[in-house]
Amino acid sequence: MKHKNTPSPLQQRFLKKLLPLWPALKGSLAQVRKPCIRPNCRACALGDKHLNYLLAFTHKGRRRCLYVPRAMVQVLKRALENGRRIEQLLYEMGPILLREYRAQNPAQTGPAMQVKHKKTHPKS
Numbered sequence: 001m002k003h004k005n006t007p008s009p010l011q012q013r014f015l016k017k018l019l020p021l022w023p024a025l026k027g028s029l030a031q032v033r034k035p036c037i038r039p040n041c042r043a044c045a046l047g048d049k050h051l052n053y054l055l056a057f058t059h060k061g062r063r064r065c066l067y068v069p070r071a072m073v074q075v076l077k078r079a080l081e082n083g084r085r086i087e088q089l090l091y092e093m094g095p096i097l098l099r100e101y102r103a104q105n106p107a108q109t110g111p112a113m114q115v116k117h118k119k120t121h122p123k124s
């Protein structure tokens with residue numbers, strides 16, 4: 001039997017793939033143009049306003065938005081991309097886990113089970 005604190009090879013492979021995918025998040029980055037609070041701003045007077053980034057995400061089922069400082073925009077873009085990669089990894093896990101189970105338990109699936117059945121209950 002496996003020990004609880006000894007990760008399986010599959011678990012180790014999974015963790016190894018996860019580690020470089022930090023930072024990671026789920027949500028979406030939106031660009032908005034907003035006026036600033038400076039009294040004599042040229043950009044605002046011309047109607048150009050200012051480009052700001054917002055991060056939209058869901059928290060406990062509710063849609064939320066947070067202002068994103070300019071210095072964090074590239075970091076968050078990378079985190080979003082990493083989040084998509086992690087999601088892809090998770091989608092791949094179901095088939096891998098089932099394939100691994102079948103490889104370790106051949107007697108309980110398909111043709112092998114029929115053979116076992118015939119052996120225990122011979123018809124002739």
Ligand SMILES: [Zn+2]
Nearest residue numbers: 036041043044
């Ligand atoms: Zn302004």
